[in-house]
Amino acid sequence: MAKTKILFILFLVLLVESLGNALEKNLEEEIFSEFEDFDDINEDEEEVFELQKNGRGNKVLVNVDSFGAVGDGTSDDTKAFVDAWNQACSKRRSVFLVPSGRTYLVNATRFNGPCANRLIIQVDGTIMAPSDPEDWDPKSPKAWLVFNNLTGTTFQGHGVIDGSGSKWWAASCKKNKTNPCKAAPRALTIDSSSGIRVKGLTFQNSQQMHFVISRSDSVRVNGIMISSPGDSPNTDGIHISESTNVVLQDCKIGTGDDCISIVNASSNIRMKTIHCGPGHGISIGSLGKDDSVGIVTRVVLDTAFLKGTTNGLRIKTWQGGSGYVRTVRFQNVRMEDVSNPIIIDQFYCDSQKPCHNQTSAVEISEVMYRNVSGTSKSQKAMKFACSDTVPCSHITLDNVNLEGRDGTAEVYCNSATGIIAGYVHPEAECLNSSDKKIEQKIEEYNVHTEL
């Protein structure tokens, strides 16, 4: 009798372990694992540079200067940009050119499509926003440069998009609680578009978010740079909302909010070789604010370096929301002096009023951290703060090594379960569901057999 019991327990242990392995394999297959189509594609860019040098080629240059743009940084070049846009958009093989060596002051503008196919927007000079918030139409406070309804369009060049944000920052309620909380412009928005490429541009000092991709499909971003002071409020680097099939590669982002934030109705988001810092890290969320539905699935970050950020790899949701975050993988990440290197926060509350606990929450599952290492500024190197009623599940830690400043570090779990594989430091026993399952199964078996 005793022998069969031991054998049965052994069987259970093996079963649970193989279930764990199978689960991990499925997860891995499900979290799309390959980055094979990540190669840079630069022919278009070269083509345009050739064209500029010798004035030939089958492209039609539409230079903003030909439409009366002055480019002295003080004259209003908005009308010239709009006129040039209307021409470039309507003709095939156009290159909308913002030439190098000058600074063009451009007011809030919508560049609407649809345009003729294969439009290239070549920004080699600097596009600058008027610095005074008074110059903004209060009816559309979030818009500066909005590109809408485009297909097959490429944004490229070595130019700069400068939001001149310092007055907006000073007026932010995050800077001074006596200020009212108001929306501020996003520097560049690509909205309701598909088949978009963005290459090489620099974004700086945006009023709020630097680069927003919304309601779009198939967007590939390569080699962009984003920079704003670490204390500039709400200046997210790249913000992805309601978009699918987005690739971000070789991006260097230093800012005052999330380097990258991915919010509702976004899926198939792949990020490779990302540098982040200063900033608030790489975030999914926030989701579920004001009891809303938030859904984000299939997100992969592969190869990232984060330095001095307040968070590292973060998923943040508000109490009271619904929906889910599912199938996320963070891998090959190195962090240095990051305050919350790995964090899932289902109690996120970025409001002046305190948030109370609610039973509803955005469900978080199938999140994998693989080959993540570095140093944590806070004691809690890993934090899985999950809702009591909607727990986090299928969290995988595979080769994670985070060290505290003074050599100590710990893991916090509330209502989170998962699998631990490889070397994980600090120990994350509080996540280890396999052990609990075995204990529970053995207990159940004992209860049944002893009776």
Ligand SMILES: *[C@@H]1O[C@H](CO)[C@@H](O)[C@H](O)[C@H]1NC(C)=O
């Ligand atoms: C977007 O373009 C399509 C044609 O491609 C047009 O039918 C539609 O009205 C445009 N939408 C907006 C919001 O401009």
Ligand SMILES: *[C@@H]1O[C@H](CO)[C@@H](O)[C@H](O)[C@H]1NC(C)=O
């Ligand atoms: C921008 O537009 C606003 C409103 O139309 C206007 O008051 C302001 O002077 C413009 N700013 C610049 C720099 O042209």
Ligand SMILES: *[C@@H]1O[C@H](CO)[C@@H](O)[C@H](O)[C@H]1NC(C)=O
């Ligand atoms: C916040 O704004 C108020 C009113 O403008 C001002 O008196 C106060 O000095 C400001 N505080 C800080 C910390 O800047």
Ligand SMILES: *[C@@H]1O[C@H](CO)[C@@H](O)[C@H](O)[C@H]1NC(C)=O
């Ligand atoms: C989130 O996306 C879903 C699906 O597109 C939509 O139904 C819902 O209204 C969105 N929620 C918010 C807060 O926008």
Ligand SMILES: *[C@@H]1O[C@H](CO)[C@@H](O)[C@H](O)[C@H]1NC(C)=O
């Ligand atoms: C682990 O991640 C680091 C940082 O990105 C990378 O340099 C290293 O090659 C990765 N190790 C493996 C085994 O992939």
Ligand SMILES: *[C@@H]1O[C@H](CO)[C@@H](O)[C@H](O)[C@H]1NC(C)=O
């Ligand atoms: C909400 O729930 C969490 C987890 O049980 C708990 O740690 C936290 O103190 C609660 N917050 C409030 C405001 O009740």
Ligand SMILES: *[C@@H]1O[C@H](CO)[C@@H](O)[C@H](O)[C@H]1NC(C)=O
């Ligand atoms: C987690 O559980 C697995 C399987 O039961 C076990 O091999 C491993 O040692 C546990 N890890 C920790 C850190 O407790």
